[in-house]
Amino acid sequence: MEWTILGAGALGCVMTGLLRQQGESVAVMLSERHRGHFHPHIEVLDITGQRQLFYSRPLFAEHAYKVECLLVLTKAYQVVDALKRLTTLPNSTPVILLHNGMGVAEQVLSLFPNNPVLAGISSHGAMKEGNWQVRHTGKGETWLGPLNEAGKAYQSLVPALAAALGHCEWSDDIAQQQLRKLAINAVINPLTACNDINNGQLLEPRFADVLAQLSEEVHDVISRLQGDKAETLSEFRRRLHKVIELTACNYSSMQQDIAQGRPSENGYISGYILQHAHPHPVPVCQQLYQEMKKREGFRT
Template sequence: MREWTILGAGALGCTFAALLNEQQRPVSLILSERHRRHFNPAFEFIALNERRRLVSPHYRFADQAAATECLLVMTKAYQVLPALKSLHNLPRHVPVILLHNGMGVAEQVASLLPHNPLLAGVTSHGALREGPWQIRHTGKGETWLGPLNEQGKAFSHLLAPLSAALGHAGWSEDILSLQHRKLAINAVINPLTACHHIRNGQLAEPRFADVLATLGEEVHRVLSRLGESDTPEQYQRRLNSVIELTATNYSSMHQDLAHGRPTEIDYITGYLLKHAGDLPVPVCQQLYNEVKKQGG
């Protein structure tokens, strides 16, 4: 039985660990060095039905990467490269799945790990850290994986255990398009909720109608330049649906700013600004500047 190793013991990483553990799948979490002398043997997981249980995965540190069989990278986007660079003895045959917000990291990972099978994923599961070693699963959604290199194409069989644990896992040969779709949603919801200190659902209030429309137009134009074929109407319906489905959630960027942590703005809005070229995107730029000003 393949053990799943998760790099990134944040809210979503711990949620995936708990869901895999519930299916009797061996799971390990790679912790940062600051936990070497002080960490809990278990974390409390609060499921969607409010059931609470203690989860006890295996804990490892970077110098134990040689034991890895399958690596799920679930750190923040800006942590991906430093975290992978610390895994000096990661075997070349181990599949590495990038499951982080934002874009712009995969190319650097491909240079860092030229021999490993590389895959990317997108997920709409939601999770929240409620306290030290206390994780709440806030939303169930779809998860998609796809290959980033030729070696990665041989690992679609990883879907079966993931699907059993998560409720859904699909395979896409065009994972880039799915990443773009998620980025297009995050580039609206995350900076707006972070700057205005609100839950996702509050974006449906009339006061945000104009900025939602203008920002949505900007994001759609950039995604069209990147080759995406969604019409503005299709994109707007998907955006409104996500806002409604995650109405009670706080976005990850909101949580990062609220707790004084760095945000992933450079890999979300920053990615769009980088690829906008001569397209006018003033609202994207304004939100990027504001998140940076607030410490992100």
Template sequence: MTEWTILGAGALGCVMAGLLRQRGERVGFMLSARHRGHFHPSLDLITLGGRHELIQSRPRFPEQARQVECLLVFTKAYQVVDALKGLQELPTSTPIILFHNGLGVAEQVQELFPHNPLIAGVSSHGAMKEGDWLVRHTGKGDTWLGPMNQAANDWAHLVKPLAAALGHAEWRENIKLHQHRKLALNAVINPLTACHNIRNGQLLEPRFADVLEQLSEEVFQVMVNLGETESRDAFRRRLQQVIELTAVNYSSMHQDLAHGRSTENDYITGYILAHAGAQPVPVSSQLYREIKRRGG
């Protein structure tokens, strides 16, 4: 049985660890130097039903990289490359699965680890961090994996244990489609909620109707330019559904900006701007600049 090593003990990484452990899978957390010598506590997972469950996992440190059998990366997009640089002893046979928000990082990871199987992961599970080693699973979702290089094609079997733990996991050769669809949602919800300091559900208030429509149209058109075949109406329905399902949540960009942390602005809205071509994207541009101005 494979041990899943999780790099990035944020909300989603911790929830994934909890769900895997509940199915009897072996799980370890790759920890940074600041955790060395500290007591490694149990993870307190608040389930969808509101129960607290203590989840046991193994602490791992960079010098143990050779022992990593499968690496799931849940760090912020801007942290991925630096975090992986400390794992140069990772076996070339170890698959690396990237679950970060936004796009534009996989190419850099491929340069760092040219021989490792590189897999993209996309998940719509809801998760919220409520304290150190305390996370809440806020919603079930779909999970998709797909190859980013040739070596990854031998690892499609990983979806079977993931599906058992998460409720859904599928392998998709065209993983870029799922990446683009998740990015499109993030490019609407994240910057708007961050700039206006609101929960996701507040975007459906009448005062945001105009800007929500304009931004949605900008993002949709960029996605069409990138090969998206989803209709405008289908995208709008999907966006509304996600906003409603995550109504009480704060987006990750909102939380990063509110706590003075760097955001994934460059990998979400920045990706939209970089692929807009000649298409005008004034709302996206304004939101991008505003988040930069506030330190994100």
């Protein structure tokens, strides 16, 4: 089977390299701006500091009928528009959403009512260094699970992803895994983006108060969404601190977006928390959300 990566950003290119390293066939679905351009090999600087070149077959929207398995690694705000172009995608092709944040799945299920649709989360880190040059900055967990009935038949995708990524497990309740990741992102991403710092700097004493208040606000919202599967506030804070320590040298995707003048996934991370906060106030989350909107506005 050939994997097709939709979204040739940092993580998409890293995943292409990791799959190719295991001998998997990989195509990359390119946007119109790449049409007519030479498609080079993807250069990946791996965790050990070694550079490797990987070939991937270039495809465009009109080639959607050839896609056997689609991994969607665009930004959350790009997912729906990117998928709308794939009008000839076969009904049998599984669509796997691997973006940050939440709030897109419902639209995708409406777009592809007959396709197997799955969601995944991954905590691998990646940074873009240049055109078709990326750095793999950190390994992490990956989870995959179904978003509709047809998606439940694709647990067989897990072994290949586990071999390539170092970890991948199946979850029948992938929404719980998404909420757990969203909770971490809703603290780390806006704080690092607004302060233009790496993740590890959040453990400096100057951020202790805001980190405590924001983590409480986010936990309150996420725990109500999770119900009886929610972790306690102290458990969440321990997990948050562990992630910050493990990714101390990394820069969050939101920080990278703002630093490089790109739109961020603010609306699908902090915005998702705000949408589900009522009637409880979340003043720090609200302030960070507004600040991110302001910064994005200055750059457009």
